[in-house]
Amino acid sequence: MQCCAGTVGEWMAGVSIQNVEKSFGGTRVIHGIDIEIADGAFVVLVGPSGCGKSTLLRIIAGLEDVTSGAILIGDTEVNDMAPKDRDIAMVFQNYGLYPHMTVAQNMGFALKLAKVDKAEIARRVDHAAGILNLSALLERYPRQLSGGQRQRVAMGRAIVRNPQVFLFDEPLSNLDAKLRVQMRAEIKQLHQRLKVTTVYVTHDQIEAMTMADVIVVMHDGVVKQAGSPLDLYDRPANLFVAGFIGSPAMNLMDARVSSGKLVFADGQTLPMPDGVTLADGDVVRVGIRPEDLIVAQAGLSTRVRIVEPTGAEIHVGTQLGDTPMTVVLRERHDLHPDQSLTLSPLPGRIHLFDPTTEARLN
Amino acid sequence: MISARMKKRGMVWVVHALLGLWLCISLLPPVMLVAASLNRTALFRSPLDLLTFRDFTLENFSQAFTRGDFWFFFTNSVIISASAVVITLVVCVPLAYGLTKISGRAREAVSFGVLAMRFIPYVVLALPLFLIFVNLGLSGSRLGLLLAHLSIHIPFATWMLVGFFDTVPHELEEAGIVDGCSPWHLFWNVSVPVVRSGIVALAILVFIISWNEYLFALFLAGNDAQPLTVGITRFLGGAEAGAEYGIIAAYAVLVIAPVIVFALTANRFIVSGMTAGAVKG
CATH class of the missing domain: 3.40.50.300 (P-loop containing nucleotide triphosphate hydrolases)
Known part of the structure; x- marks a missing residue:
């Protein structure tokens, strides 16, 4: 036509x-x-x-x-x-x-x-x-x-x-x-x-x-x-x-399933998200968006590498064991390189993927 | 900072002075030619003396016209040069465009073949062309001389035009295809206008090469097809040659005038930066 x-x-x-x-x-x-x-x-x-x-x-x-x-x-x-x-x-x-x-x-x-x-x-x-x-x-x-x-x-x-x-x-x-x-x-x-x-x-x-x-x-x-x-x-x-989707990109870290928890390489743990059943010993890739992490009393203990204030928010490059992890904070914190920072993911915001098939698990 | 600026300014002056010197050296022969054509006696006179015009005359020009059969040679030159331009463009523009549309070995082979023609010093072609033209009955005809010129122009022009068409952005033709262009429209309405400046420059070059060509004319033109470059030699040599310098100069001025007029006229159609704005550079 x-x-x-x-x-x-x-x-x-x-x-x-x-x-x-x-x-x-x-x-x-x-x-x-x-x-x-x-x-x-x-x-x-x-x-x-x-x-x-x-x-x-x-x-x-x-x-x-x-x-x-x-x-x-x-x-x-x-x-x-x-x-x-x-x-x-x-x-x-x-x-x-x-x-x-x-x-x-x-x-x-x-x-x-x-x-x-x-x-x-x-x-x-x-x-x-x-x-x-x-x-x-x-x-x-x-x-x-x-x-x-x-x-x-x-x-x-x-x-x-x-x-x-x-x-x-x-x-x-x-x-x-x-x-x-x-x-x-x-x-x-x-x-x-x-x-x-x-x-x-x-x-x-x-x-x-x-x-x-x-x-x-x-x-x-x-x-x-x-x-x-x-x-x-x-x-x-x-x-x-x-x-690919999201900026800064989603943090992706390997973890092992043990007693209903996700155990990271350095031994720190997070509770397993709801609605997913995995056997002990299974290896998964855990995805957490930088904006889904908050500063908390308990959670993952990380070390600050770099602090990048953008005005509206602060991008913080941290290290979880050997794995780099980015956090986007909307509140203002007085942060310096090498200080420790405890981070916790927002509830329901953990993504799990099969490292072999790369498919979503939860 | 100031010293750097002064240094830069000093460099600009040096460059301008050198360019000025170069301009003077380049312009000296044509200026001398014009000066000689406007003086009654030209031989054994210094350039500065000639420029005083102490025996100014236009007689040389009238002699060049009347004794030199000027219009006969001029007509031959115009017909051959203008036809060479037209035929070269009509043949080479589509040929070169076509070459840019084929890819791989075929294109390389054809392009090399075309370029290889340029490897041959064209004086080498004069004798075989003469023999061929004698056999074909083209010897001493304008058509024969024109064909000889085309044997130089076509490889040269094709090679230049392939370079021009290669600069036409791919997106432009694709935009044309989406807009509904036929292959002819892509060629004529999209690609040719983009390389128009190059085509005009090439036309000027072809015209100048044909207009100034001497060697083929000497071998192949016979008596009936001689262009101005051969005509001028009528005043050279002979016992009274020395006395004819003013006429030769006047004749030479008449030979170069049309080509300058043509080049200046055509130059106006050369728009620099034609593709500017077509695509992101």
Whole structure:
């Protein structure tokens, strides 16, 4: 279905990724992925470099073929469809603006190629420019714009097409930290306004947490977990997600089960969390988020290595035996390196993982 | 701090002085040429003396026009050089773009083949081309001379253009694909405009090389296709050669004037930093 005149978002559709595999030569980079993206959802594909997230996005866009499996946009299988016929619009990491065209020409180029009437192109470009605060810049060239403005033009180019699906490929990674936070909010507001199904790729888990309705965490070409940001944060399904989501990262320490307690390498213990039955002698990996530890009278005795006040909170690097452990404290404490600090996890905030299968145990 | 600044300023002065000296040395021959063309007698006179214009005249120019068959040679030069530019661009721009789209060994092989043509000093080609053109009946024709020029231009231009097209960011073409560009649109509306400055610079170069070419013209032009570079030699040599220096100078000024005009005109289309803002650098 070609995009057509009408209000933005009129032709929304979900995206269905069905058992998609992708190989480059003999190297398989995506191993049978299934993802259902609901109509109007904002889905973030997140993972470290080389996890296959950008490849998956490019497959949805039609810039790469699938090796096997199917991609559906709405009810239509688009495997063999050219990108322009998929009714998608993509925002690239490096903007990808045509340097010889003005902002208005950049934004209207796809419509011009689709032989849309000139007056209609102008109307839609004006409308999108209004949404993105670009109205005063329409006659400028990309080289005359700042990084944030260029990124907005790239988004404008996507908006004017009224696509069924927006695809974003790490759109903020070239911006400085302040602008990134601002653009993050703008993209989220844009989605709230247009309600167009959006697939957004990033390696930045903060971006993923703040923007997504659904986060899909990928690693080595497989989906490690998909769910709402807080689901992933509260109940990571495996060690990879536990370590990837959250900043500072979750503390992960090996412990042995003994008499219903978790015994750490240096002999200190914590009570076993409820709802999990493990035999004595079982080895588990214990995960505790830095913000789920509080200073207490009784608990784990640690030694302070480094104190990093950020203003709102204090990040304290400590040592539990030989294992480094980070704590985020919201109260102000007078802490110094080498002093001892007793920490206790908040009730119900201990995550247990099988060190072999890496799966969650509780 | 101040001494460092003064040191820097001193360096700037030295660099400017050296550049000025270099400019004077470079400009001396053309200035002398113009001066000689505007004096009645040019032989055995010092540069400073010539620049006094004590026997100023335009007679040399009128002689160059009337006695030198100027317009005959000029027409040949224009037709050959302009055709060389047009044909080189029409052939090489798509060829080079195509080469950047194939990958691996095929591209290397073709690129090396094209470059290898540049290894041959082109004087070596003059005799075989002459023999071929005689057999084909192209000897002494503008078409023959044009083909000889193209044998130099096409490898050179292709090699340059491949370099230009390689600088077009990958994302730009992908953005084009998503926007609905056909392969032709990607070439014509996305990639070519981005390398436009390079293409213009190349056009200037090709024009200048063709315009100034002498060796092929001497071998292959016969009587009917001689360009200005050969025409000028009519005033060289002979018993009264010494007396003709003013005319030769005037003729030479007429030879270099069009190429300067062309270069200045085309130069306006060279916009530096064309890809600026296309992608994050």
